[in-house]
Amino acid sequence: MIRRFKWTDLDTIMEIEKEAFPKSPYSRFTFSYYASAYRNNFLVYVVENKPVAYIIFYSDGHIISIAVKKAYRRRGIGTGLVDEVLKRTGGYAMVEVRASNEVAKKFYRHLGFSLYTIIPNYYGDEDALVMTRMPVPD
DSSP: OEEEOOGGGHHHHHHHHHHHOTTSOOOHHHHHHHHHHTGGGEEEEEETTEEEEEEEEOTTSEEEEEEEOGGGTTSSHHHHHHHHHHHHTTTOEEEEEETTOHHHHHHHHHTTOEEEEEETTTTSSSOEEEEEEOOOOO
């Protein structure tokens, strides 16, 4: 089930974040900011009343962050979260991905994203690939 973030989710979201991004996890402050500033665009995927994944995005479809707990990956949860963004944005989305992140690149390509541009040194020591997905015409 997908629902909006609740403040009681924060500790679990922090665990998911640290597991998914051990080298550079977002801080508690960062999540608190997004939860306050983008309340309707911070979604969690819940299994048995416990968050197992999250996605944060801007209203224009720019995906800020997405992560799925390792034990729940490859079950369609990430796809479901991105699909929810696409429903809310008329089918458009964009995301930055580390150039070396083959898993993420494959995931987004599978969902119909393609390379738009490259931002040199976006991550300090690594380029970002900006990937976009355009609405599918009727």
